[in-house]
Amino acid sequence: MVDVKPKKRKITIIPYCSAVSAAEEEEKEDFYSSLQSLLDPTPRRDLKIILGDLNAKVGDDNTNRELIMEKWGALRRLITFNDHVIDNLEREREHKEWMTPETWVKIESRKGLKQKLNHCQDQPEKGLRAEYWKADCQMKSAPDLAHHLAKSQTVYCGFDPTSDSLHIGNLLALIALLHLQCAGHSAIALIGGATALIGDPSGKTKEREAMPLEEVEKNAQKLKENVHRVFYNYSSQIHSHLCKNSSLIPVRVLNNMEWYKDWNIVEFLSKVGRNFRMGSMLSKQSVQSRLNSSEGMSFTEFTYQIFQAFDWLYLLQKHDCSIQIGGNDQLGNITAGLELIQRYTKQHVFGLTVPLITSTSGDKLGKTAGNAIWLDSNKTSPFELYQYFLNVADSDVERYLKLFTFLPLEEISALMSKHMEAPEKYSAQKKLAEQVTLLVHGGDGLKTAIRCTEALYGGSAEAVANMEAADLQQLFRQAPVHCMFLDPGMTVLDVCMKAGCFGRIVDAERIIKAGGVYFNYQRVTQPDFVLIPGEHILPNNVTLIRIGKKNYYIVNWAQ
Structure with missing residues (x-):
């Protein structure tokens, strides 16, 4: 206690x-x-x-x-x-x-x-x-933050498991933790197994639907894996090149359900709740915006700031955690923690905020907005993550390089000068995409993303031939996949019909003859042309069929 x-x-x-x-x-x-x-x-x-x-x-x-x-x-x-x-x-x-x-x-x-x-x-x-x-x-x-950071400190950032994956908005907070870890400080990633059941109103226009405990627990395990993967990739792929002779204090992943499970509501309100004042709680921007909306705010959401504040107090007293990191929308919750801590101790604590990442329309990127870019490869593939940052606008790329990568500023400046000389080459975007994909998915994920990019946009049969069947399926997620045996005399028309590319033979023949069908990026115009291994069937026993410009089909040939 x-x-x-x-x-x-x-x-x-x-x-x-x-x-x-x-x-x-x-x-x-x-x-x-x-x-x-x-x-x-x-x-x-x-x-x-x-x-x-x-x-x-x-x-x-x-x-x-x-x-x-x-x-x-x-x-x-x-x-x-x-x-x-x-x-x-x-x-x-x-x-x-x-x-x-x-x-x-x-x-x-x-x-x-x-x-x-x-x-x-x-x-x-x-x-x-x-x-x-x-x-x-x-x-x-109080001593300034630089003085505080002159000694090794403990810093934390919280993530509620309201989904089964973190997203790139959370990645920015993880990067802030990594910067401090690189500086010799101890990092804690706090999974909000308890607070996820309450629901943070910050940045939300309406109350989140209640989640079953089993789902929260499953999500918490997924988020823990996300965090460990990012920190491992940083340590093995990035930090070793930046600071070859320095070691990192391993990240700790905690779950606030560990301390809330032993509290009852009367005891919690009696010992903790009495230290909060309604005026201060009501003044929080997250509360005001909801109270002034048609949705209003439930009492459950209103108490969220109390729980996040207590999390920090607990971490301070149990783990000497004096610094909290959060997004700009977490300022109200962070200050609630500062207020609570100053009622209990004279110890100096600090709150840091990181920018919120927005879309081109100015909307916050995240699961609530429905436009999240996930860190889990099963939800957003390495290729899709790579493509997202590869397509960042010129006006944003320098800022993103500074926020999402660990490149020295001199290197970023030189990279931007090179980019301005030939913006059509996307050199800055490529470096950004490579660095973020490396951090999130590691070296293998980056290689997969580059292979998929070359296969999709390079129009190269060789690039497709170098890909595993699983990579192709990841790249063409919407593409139907068919397993076939190569029968003697099988033709282009036969494969198209078996793969379900067309509903009628007459349509298939017409479109093939018109040049609208491609096997491994090579146009085929003869419906009765017999398949040739090595040309129509690649060495990896795959055929990539494209009908028109956007409709893809994958054929895996049985050995």
């Missing part, structure tokens, strides 16, 4: 918004001086919360002084919890240190600590340390 002794903290809140990016330099300097004058007299024992955004909207009180207007953009979210404040603002265009005078003496030592994060590659542009920079500006009464 975890320690549940809350404590009170005095809080001083300084809400402030910075000058707009179009402001003159003199105005900006006046802003920073004004801000510093507010910080200086603030008692050191108090919490100081500063929220700023150079793109904030500010008003004018007609006295040539800025007036804080809590309109759109001024303060996107005001968080009032513990010593640690991480908000969801965009990274500032101009970096300023906001701190009390005695803190300035620590600047140089902090710079040295920051360098320790750069063991494999620089991270600010990789989407991970962007959150660290925001923390550096906004957390005052």
Whole structure:
């Protein structure tokens, strides 16, 4: 059982918004001086919360002084919890240190600590340390994140088993865990066997249907396999090339059902629930969006943030886990955990968020939206994953290379320069597709994806001949598969009819003669042409038939 002794903290809140990016330099300097004058007299024992955004909207009180207007953009979210404040603002265009005078003496030592994060590659542009920079500006009464990461820490990210596979949105969180694992920290992947039965309302427009416990348990095992596979592929295929002389602390996969199974509802509400305040819970964006919708929100969903918060407290006290990673849509749940932890302990904890991946239409990619790209090869094949990233738009490819790969920034920059010289060659997209497929499916999966790509788009009989029958079936998932014996004198027409390519012989003869039938990408125009092994039947005993442009049939020839 975890320690549940809350404590009170005095809080001083300084809400402030910075000058707009179009402001003159003199105005900006006046802003920073004004801000510093507010910080200086603030008692050191108090919490100081500063929220700023150079793109904030500010008003004018007609006295040539800025007036804080809590309109759109001024303060996107005001968080009032513990010593640690991480908000969801965009990274500032101009970096300023906001701190009390005695803190300035620590600047140089902090710079040295920051360098320790750069063991494999620089991270600010990789989407991970962007959150660290925001923390550096906004957390005052606590050691900064760089100082915290100077020692080996434990970090976790949670995944609810509401499906039997993780998807590429989850992959970004796993990559963040891998970055920290590579930096010498211990990673925990938490499978939400209990919280999946409740349902996270974050990013959802309606309540998730209740799931049977047996299905959740089966899904939890699948997600555990997903996590171990990604971490194994990283260790064996990627990390060994980046940091040849360093070892990794093995990832731990836990299930929160392990600690919730021993609680009863009265005990949980009595010891944990009493530490949550309705005002704070109702203020969460995930709650507000649902309360303002026609669907509303059930009490079950409303309590989800309590359980995720307790997960972090449990991991902190049992595994010394001081850092949580989640998607941008998890900010409310992460702050709920920060609030709960600060009622029980003085230990400093940090929350990091990673970007949500959206489709070209701006919709979040995921199972709820119905457009998920899965990490399980039985749901999204290595070929399909490879093709997804191969078809990323030019406008997104550089960002995706920084988010989804572990390539050094210098290599990405050189790759983009090469790509801009000849964008029709898709060199950047190919590297992106290769790296992601390697991470998710390993070396064999990448080889399969490349073979399938060459077979489908290369129009090469040789590429088809080099593929296993299972690879062909994976590539042409919708293609009917037929097993046949090669009878003496069997013709092109005979095979087409036995494979079910046509309903009537007359149609088959007409389309074959018109040039609409292909055997192994070679056009056949004579219905009565007798099959020739090596030409119509490939060395792997397969014939790939195409009718028109899109209809495929696979024939496996019995030995």
